[in-house]
Each structure stands twice: as C-alpha cells, then as structure tokens.
Amino acid sequence: xxxxxxLDAKDWQLLEALQRDARLGYAELGRKVKLSAPAVAERxxxxxxxxxxxxxxAVVEPKRLGYRIEAMVRLRCDGGICxxxxxxxxxxxxxxxxxxxxxxxxxxxRVVAMSIGHLESVxxxxxxxxxxxxxxxxxxLQAPHANRAVTRTMWDAARKLPLD
Amino acid sequence: xxxxxxLDAKDWQLLEALQRDARLGYAELGRKVKLSAPAVAERxxxxxxxxxxxxxxAVVEPKRLGYRIEAMVRLRCDGGICxxxxxxxxxxxxxxxxxxxxxxxxxxxRVVAMSIGHLESVxxxxxxxxxxxxxxxxxxLQAPHANRAVTRTMWDAARKLPLD
DNA sequence: CATGAAACCCCGAATTA
DNA sequence: TAATTCGGGGTTTCATG
Numbered sequence: 001x002x003x004x005x006x007l008d009a010k011d012w013q014l015l016e017a018l019q020r021d022a023r024l025g026y027a028e029l030g031r032k033v034k035l036s037a038p039a040v041a042e043r044x045x046x047x048x049x050x051x052x053x054x055x056x057x058a059v060v061e062p063k064r065l066g067y068r069i070e071a072m073v074r075l076r077c078d079g080g081i082c083x084x085x086x087x088x089x090x091x092x093x094x095x096x097x098x099x100x101x102x103x104x105x106x107x108x109x110r111v112v113a114m115s116i117g118h119l120e121s122v123x124x125x126x127x128x129x130x131x132x133x134x135x136x137x138x139x140x141l142q143a144p145h146a147n148r149a150v151t152r153t154m155w156d157a158a159r160k161l162p163l164d
Numbered sequence: 165x166x167x168x169x170x171l172d173a174k175d176w177q178l179l180e181a182l183q184r185d186a187r188l189g190y191a192e193l194g195r196k197v198k199l200s201a202p203a204v205a206e207r208x209x210x211x212x213x214x215x216x217x218x219x220x221x222a223v224v225e226p227k228r229l230g231y232r233i234e235a236m237v238r239l240r241c242d243g244g245i246c247x248x249x250x251x252x253x254x255x256x257x258x259x260x261x262x263x264x265x266x267x268x269x270x271x272x273x274r275v276v277a278m279s280i281g282h283l284e285s286v287x288x289x290x291x292x293x294x295x296x297x298x299x300x301x302x303x304x305l306q307a308p309h310a311n312r313a314v315t316r317t318m319w320d321a322a323r324k325l326p327l328d
Numbered sequence: 329c330a331t332g333a334a335a336c337c338c339c340g341a342a343t344t345a
Numbered sequence: 346t347a348a349t350t351c352g353g354g355g356t357t358t359c360a361t362g
Contacts, residue, residue: 007229018222022186027337037338039348055223058182060314064216065171066322067314072265072272086308093318098309101236103302108236112314115328138267144250145262147311150224150231150276154257158230164279191356201357203329 007052010035012152014043015052019149022056059147062096067112069119070140075107078132082106088129094122105136171216174199176316178207179216183313186220223311226260231276233283234304239271242296246270252293258286269300 007015013033017024026037026044033040047053062070075085082100085107089095097110109126113119119137127133171179177197181188190201190208197204211217226234239249246264249271253259261274273290277283283301291297 015222015224019224020219020221022220022222025337026339036349038340038350041339042347050228051225052228053222054225055184056186057184057221057223057311057313058179058186058217059219059221060179060183061215061218062314064214065314065319070263072263086306089309093312093315093321095309096312096314097307099236099307100305101302102305104300105302108302114322114325117328118322118325121325136268138265138269138272141264141266142250143261143263145253145259147221148257148260149221150226150229150260151257155229157257158278158282161278161282161285164281189356190358200330202331202359205357206329 007047007152009152011043011047012155014040015047016149016151018044018053018056062112066114068115069113070143071111071113071119072138072140073109073111073123073126074105074136074138075109075126076104076134077106077130081130081132089126092122092125094118171211171316173316175207175211176319178204179211180313180315182208182217182220226276230278232279233277234307235275235277235283236302236304237273237275237287237290238269238300238302239273239290240268240298241270241294245294245296253290256286256289258282 010033014029017029017032024032026040029035029044030037030040035043044053075082077085081088085100086098089098089109094111094113095109096112097108099108100106101108111119111122113122123135123137126135174197178193181193181196190204193199193208194201194204199207208217239246241249245252249264250262253262253273258275258277259273260276261272263272264270265272275283275286277286287299287301290299
C-alpha cells in the first residue's frame with residue numbers, strides 16, 4: 001500500500017497526463033509514454049495503491065451552475081469547536097474546501113454562493129455553529145491558478161534545493 | 165458553447181458520478197442512470213460544451229511525493245503587481261492555487277513544499293517579485309474537505325433560499 | 329433516445345527479456 | 346521483476362430508426 005514510491009520518468013509522464021485528462025485510456029497513455037497498455041495499467045495501479053493518485057474527478061465550474069460568487073472565509077473559534085470544524089461544515093454543502101490552520105486563523109474555507117443573499121445565509125450558518133466563531137470573508141475576484149498539476153520538473157527542482 | 169444549461173435529474177447523476185470517479189465509462193454510467201451508452205456520451209459532451217465540466221483530473225497527493233508541508237500564503241502588494249500575480253506565480257510551480265481577492269489581502273496562494281527550508285525558498289521567490297510584496301504564511305494542519313463535489317441537493321436547496 | 333455493427337479497448341494469462 | 350504478446354469479452358462510436 002505504500003513505502004517509497006520513487007517514480008521514474010514514465011511514472012511522471014503518466015501522472016502528468018492523467019492530471020491533464022483523467023479519462024485517457026491505457027492504450028492512449030501507452031502511446032504517449034511508449035509502453036504497452038497492460039504495462040501502463042500496472043504502473044497506474046501502483047500509483048493508486050501508493051496513494052500518489054487518490055482519485056479521479058471531473059472538474060465542474062460552479063459559475064456555470066449559477067454560483068456567481070466564490071469567497072474565502074477565514075474562521076476563528078475555540079479549540080473544541082475548531083477540532084470538529086470538518087464534521088460541522090460537512091452539513092454546509094456550499095463549503096467546498098475546509099482547511100485547519102496553524103496561525104492567526106483557525107480555519108480557512110472556500111465557499112460558493114448564487115448571490116450575496118445566499119452568501120449571507122452561509123455565513124449565518126457558520127456563525128450559528130457556536131458563539132465563539134467569528135469570520136472574515138474575502139470575495140474571490142479571479143482564480144488564475146486552481147489545483148495546478150504536480151510535475152516532474154517541479155519535483156526535480158525541489159530535490160536540488162537546500163536539504164531538509 | 166453555453167447559454168442556459170438547466171440540468172435534469174440524469175444530468176446531475178452523471179455530474180455527481182463523474183466528480184466521484186472521472187474514469188467511469190459511458191456504459192457503466194449508463195447503468196447507473198438507466199440510459200444507453202450513446203445517450204450518456206451525448207449528455208456528457210453537452211455538459212463539457214456548456215463549460216459545466218471543464219476537465220477531468222487525477223487527484224495527486226503531494227504528501228506522497230515528499231511534499232510534507234502545505235501552506236496558505238496571504239499576499240499584499242501594489243495594484244500593478246497584483247494584476248499580474250497569476251502570470252508571475254506561473255513560474256513558481258510550488259504555488260498550486262492562486263486567487264485574487266477583494267479585501268484586506270490582494271491574493272491568496274496555496275503552496276506545497278518538501279521542508280521548512282523549501283517553504284522558505286518559495287517565500288523568498290515571492291518576496292523577490294517586488295518590494296511592495298509582503299506575505300503572511302499559515303501552515304495547513306489538515307484539510308477535512310478539499311474540492312468537495314457540487315451536488316443536486318446543494319443546488320436545489322439554494323434555489324429555495326431568499327431571492328437575489 | 330435506443331439499437332446494431334465495426335472498431336477499439338481492457339483484462340488476464342502465458343511468455344519473454 | 347517488469348514488459349510484451351495474444352485472445353476473449355466488453356466498450357465506444359456512428360449510423361440508422
């Protein structure tokens with residue numbers, strides 16, 4: 001299930017190709033990396049089993065579904081609440097991301113909403129969690145990069161940097 | 165290429181299934197939705213052409229590749245620089261997300277790094293952009309939710325909320 | 329939207345390097 | 346240990362109704 005993956009050049013090519021288009025078939029992937037389809041399938045399975053690839057997702061654009069607003073919500077709250085923030089916001093589907101932080105804020109959420117009124121209703125639900133919760137909301141103007149691919153050149157460059 | 169999508173129940177089922185597993189074939193999707201494979205293919209193509217689905221991506225776990233650190237970096241800088249922040253951080257591959265914000269901070273980045281030293285080098289590169297740039301770095305402790313799916317129940321609930 | 333036919337792809341097993 | 350070849354069965358795609 002894990003240990004040291006240690007990817008070779010072809011693994012990286014597969015990884016990058018699947019980040020670009022997760023629906024590519026093994027045959028087509030094999031063409032790109034100069035390998036037979038079964039060989040590709042085995043490598044991909046290894047990447048999945050190692051947890052390097054944890055899934056494949058269609059990227060949907062909330063804007064196209066009427067969610068005109070995206071906002072980042074900085075959240076401060078008591079330790080007890082924050083420890084369970086993940087479970088709590090599970091009931092608020094407009095929260096697409098939830099990360100617990102070390103620092104000034106206890107958590108950072110990414111929220112989508114159809115309108116300002118809708119955003120307000122999401123914030124209300126967040127504030128209703130507990131009296132200790134307070135929020136700072138930042139409207140997203142644009143997202144020049146979202147979920148960029150992890151690449152081999154990126155990894156190589158990092159390995160050449162100062163050690164741990 | 166666009167206009168009013170207006171999805172029906174089957175479109176939503178397909179959308180949700182593909183967000184869970186983007187590699188599902190049309191035949192298997194058809195089984196889930198009770199539709200023939202060609203019908204599924206046409207619906208999926210429509211969703212793609214409408215921009216509702218903008219792509220399919222393998223989800224890779226930076227941690228499994230040695231990126232032990234994830235951090236959110238709040239960025240403040242002059243208007244001229246911030247307007248081009250997307251292009252600028254394109255050269256810093258450790259920046260996986262970049263969003264421009266309205267509010268206190270001008271942008272919010274998500275960064276991965278192999279070590280504290282590596283993170284430091286990323287911050288150095290960010291500060292070297294321009295003298296007006298300053299950063300606040302928040303280490304991510306955990307991400308209870310990342311890129312949650314957009315669902316039909318979520319969309320339905322929103323439509324029943326107060327109007328615009 | 330379903331059906332049917334042709335081409336293609338996937339998968340497992342056996343083989344080879 | 347890892348990749349290739351090969352055959353059976355399922356899948357995609359395009360035509361048609």
